[in-house]
Amino acid sequence: MKFLQDELAKAASAEVRVRIEEILGELTSPLPRTAEELRASRAVRVLELMGNGPARELLSRLAAGGPGRLTRDADAALARLKPLTGLPASAPAP
Numbered sequence: 469m470k471f472l473q474d475e476l477a478k479a480a481s482a483e484v485r486v487r488i489e490e491i492l493g494e495l496t497s498p499l500p501r502t503a504e505e506l507r508a509s510r511a512v513r514v515l516e517l518m519g520n521g522p523a524r525e526l527l528s529r530l531a532a533g534g535p536g537r538l539t540r541d542a543d544a545a546l547a548r549l550k551p552l553t554g555l556p557a558s559a560p561a562p
Contacts (some may be wrong), residue, residue, distance in 0.1 A: 472488055472492055473492070475488055476488045476492070494536070495535065495536075500537065505537055508538045509537070509538075509541055512530065512538070512541040512545050513545070515527050515545065516545035516548065519549055524549065527542045527546050528542075530542035531543040531546055
């Protein structure tokens with residue numbers, strides 16, 4: 469995000485500034501903004517609650533995605549699961 473903030477500071481075009489501000493808003497927004505984001509967030513929560521091997525595998529694949537809310541949510545869910553099992557976050561549960 470530092471890169472985007474630096475680019476925002478030196479952007480000459482109003483269009484570039486608006487687009488960078490939109491991206492920063494998406495990256496820093498704490499709450500889901502659309503119905504689709506809310507569904508994805510809830511799906512990640514269900515996978516976290518399941519906590520079994522297949523759920524962890526899917527969370528690992530989601531966490532490896534590009535920048536975005538779904539990737540961050542999946543990564544956070546794996547981090548929360550890790551201390552519960554003593555296994556690495558990406559390892560399947562026994």
